Amino acid sequence: MDTQAYMEALGRQARAASRQLAAASTDAKNRALRAMAAAVRAQRESLLAANARDLEAARAAGLDAALIDRLALTDKVIATMAEGLEQVAALPDPVGEITDMKRRPSGIQVGKMRVPLGVIGIIYESRPNVTADAAALCLKSGNAAILRGGKEALHSNQAIAACVRAGLAEAGLPESAVQVVETADRAAVGAMITMPEYVDVIVPRGGKGLIERISRDARVPVIKHLDGNCHVYVDDDADPAKVVPIVENAKTQRYAPCNTTESLVVARGVAQRFLPEIGRMLTGKGVEIRGCPKTLAILREAGIGQQHLREATEQDWREEYLAPIIAVKVVDGLDAAIEHINTYSSQHTEAIITENYSSAMRFLREVDSASVMVNASTRFADGFEYGLGAEIGISTDKIHARGPVGLEGLTSQKWIVFGNGEVRR
């Protein structure tokens, strides 16, 4: 098969379908989503059978246990997938929303209408449930989707795609509204990210390496999520009752998510007061502390065992550990904290703990990250917690969508003008 020609054919079909989807009614889109959920439930057996083929091949190829775990469809994953489709059906339709209408001196009324982006390319790794999640979000936002999952999940993805197509057909929507790339050829990704005539935006979901490669080679805009090196800054005016609970939650609730805190920054004036208790809490949970010399001196003096401590290197300030490790730095105060964070953070999510109004406002304004918080855990940086209802990813870009990306991030706004025969003078 000529992969380039195959991808162009998918692109042409997606572009044609996107025109129909842009005009589709909310009711048709919701009926399709509910029919997809019903199909996923009804096809449970065939989904499991397709997945078994993928799992067998993955085991035969000696793929690692974590990958096989992500690849596996279970009854629970299937049920969650169906519920997810129904949840997206229940969300408000973002398409067609008209805002900011203003009458201008010329007599025209000008405003904005929210519209789909067109065709969205999703590139993801081994989790087959992403096929249903991404299809649902693209459809509800009125976009056609081209989905390219990991080659290990090909049979599972095809089986899920059959349910998606059945749902589309039941609602009278074009089946090419959601297309799954059915070749394992890696050239398919190269083709997909270089067809601006057919694909309007790429959303890669996967490791930093995948996303960096795609961003480097794409000729289409990419909504990308690189790493999450999130910070908590304990200010001079921190409320003692809030410090340990927030640091504990931000670092230790879960170690793998991108919104987990990886670096703690503490004002010199309160380091002696808070660091021993923070250190005992963290090391009690098995977290290794990589500290600046001042941090280590305070923690050693407080009796924290040397086995929990390491001197931080320059690399530690940049690191996304995704593990029970935290970097800790004592700084002079707010200015130094903002400077440190803006230098080393991945611009994902940062929080300040303070009771000082002006410090809070300066931190909010001057820290250049997608989410900036006062007196809350960085773990809240999430589409569901923010009320978006669903999330296709978290963007660390500044252009277009920043932070958690829901349905709105998959849309654009065009200008609309209501005239009454006006001409320009």
Add this chain to the structure above:
Amino acid sequence: MDTQAYMEALGRQARAASRQLAAASTDAKNRALRAMAAAVRAQRESLLAANARDLEAARAAGLDAALIDRLALTDKVIATMAEGLEQVAALPDPVGEITDMKRRPSGIQVGKMRVPLGVIGIIYESRPNVTADAAALCLKSGNAAILRGGKEALHSNQAIAACVRAGLAEAGLPESAVQVVETADRAAVGAMITMPEYVDVIVPRGGKGLIERISRDARVPVIKHLDGNCHVYVDDDADPAKVVPIVENAKTQRYAPCNTTESLVVARGVAQRFLPEIGRMLTGKGVEIRGCPKTLAILREAGIGQQHLREATEQDWREEYLAPIIAVKVVDGLDAAIEHINTYSSQHTEAIITENYSSAMRFLREVDSASVMVNASTRFADGFEYGLGAEIGISTDKIHARGPVGLEGLTSQKWIVFGNGEVRR
């Protein structure tokens, strides 16, 4: 000079300045803009002298008259430049605006804060006044700017940059907030568009060739404006009193702007009624008509001279003439008009003339262009007419900024969270 190293040095300085600008007060930014305007007026003689050097070199190099015209600084251009700086000072500051604050079930309040993008690279051709305009918009929106004008305008741009720096210094803002690239080496552009660590977005202003080259090679997001193949569609239910005035204004008020109509689409049911009058108006103004066979038959029957008419080729439907030429096509009705426009338009601006509510609403929703209008001239697609106060360009992209781009298009929104010690469950 090592151009790569030079550009990286500019980038580093811009990144550092952008942090200070993000925190700069509205008052400081406005004082700088007004001081720049004063400097431009005070330095009139030295601006004219620097420009004379550029003009002399351009004439010696045999550059064409249109380019020399764009290159020339006159007393009027200098006065307009100073007024433009003051107008931007008078606009509201977009930075820091907080919107959409909502309390979530967890107790946190979540909303958005408008923030600068960071560092903006502007690449333009021979007009030196763009140096002042672009500097003003970037500064007001809290961004650092790296400006790369045409090499023909180097002395003029340096002289304007000196006024800009004087204004920045007077307001206590860093002089590297606005930097003009002072090498004519073309490699400077290549370096600038491939430094995502130092440049957040590129705004190219110039011909389609320049913009396509930059978009192809950039490793940084580009807010781009390709061509403006704008359409007016005369619907079956058009108000006869509105048809000729809108078509006349949209096509003939000025031929060069991107929002001038290049293609007219007419419903079959009213072609016989409107085309003769439209044809007489257009040909009376010297506009050549490139029509479909049906159009030509109607116009010939109405007695329009053969010297004004040509049969349209496929290429005519795609063409941005920027000249007294118009393509005219008769279609079956609304569906065919939307299909034709979505196939051939450059997604800039399209208008429908109709009294039919449902046709107007379908056209607004289904035509996939940056500006879609009902009963108004396409010439209104403009930052000033839309009330943006100023315009850095018109985007034909869908991602981030679409249509006329003002101060808001040079900003992003970050998520902010007001908490009270909340942690995630």
